[in-house]
Amino acid sequence: MLNFVDLDDSFKTPEGFNLETLGNLPIYKHHYHQPMDADPKTLYWTEYQPFRPGDGTISFARRLYLEHPEVARHVMEYLEFLFPSMSFDIQRVNLLKTHGSIRSHVDESQRMCCVNIGIANSSGAITRTSSTKDFNLFDSVAETHQCVDGHAYLLDTSSVHEVKATNDQPRYLFTYGFGRSFNDVLNCYRFKDKIKD
Numbered sequence: 001m002l003n004f005v006d007l008d009d010s011f012k013t014p015e016g017f018n019l020e021t022l023g024n025l026p027i028y029k030h031h032y033h034q035p036m037d038a039d040p041k042t043l044y045w046t047e048y049q050p051f052r053p054g055d056g057t058i059s060f061a062r063r064l065y066l067e068h069p070e071v072a073r074h075v076m077e078y079l080e081f082l083f084p085s086m087s088f089d090i091q092r093v094n095l096l097k098t099h100g101s102i103r104s105h106v107d108e109s110q111r112m113c114c115v116n117i118g119i120a121n122s123s124g125a126i127t128r129t130s131s132t133k134d135f136n137l138f139d140s141v142a143e144t145h146q147c148v149d150g151h152a153y154l155l156d157t158s159s160v161h162e163v164k165a166t167n168d169q170p171r172y173l174f175t176y177g178f179g180r181s182f183n184d185v186l187n188c189y190r191f192k193d194k195i196k197d
């Protein structure tokens with residue numbers, strides 16, 4: 001079953017968007033399944049704490065538009081190009097950072113699938129995805145992918161997935177999460193006729 005699609009390879013990071021300025025954002029530590037600020041008013045990293053010592057971290061800078069409205073609009077317009085029949089909320093354009101490996105998990109907060117767009121060192125990890133919710137089955141069914149900067153991907157995050165770092169630098173991707181299923185969103189994809197199973 002399909003759970004990962006390379007949607008497009010033409011994303012251009014807007015001029016003037018400098019990841020180094022984001023390096024100074026405050027970091028709020030977050031634990032899986034704990035409450036999170038539903039209505040952030042400032043931009044900060046929500047850093048998921050490792051499940052076990054030695055694991056890496058995954059962080060989200062939510063509501064990118066608060067400090068980078070043109071960047072968030074640019075990402076939203078790109079998403080509208082890929083999914084012409086869908087409407088997008090600029091408040092939900094986020095930046096994602098992974099640093100190190102992220103153990104197999106399913107996403108929380110009703111994030112059923114997402115579009116990730118590689119912007120810096122996105123190739124610095126292998127992403128393993130699946131169509132199973134059974135952690136015991138994961139290793140036998142997982143598929144392996146490597147992201148590339150400038151590409152956009154649709155991932156099924158309601159099924160088990162993991163990230164295995166292949167270098168020690170942080171990876172940055174824009175991300176937009178959906179409360180709709182992977183297949184639902186994929187059905188709205190502009191070039192869905194070109195997808196090979």
Ligand SMILES: [Fe+2]
Pocket residue numbers: 105106107157161
């Ligand atoms: Fe995830």
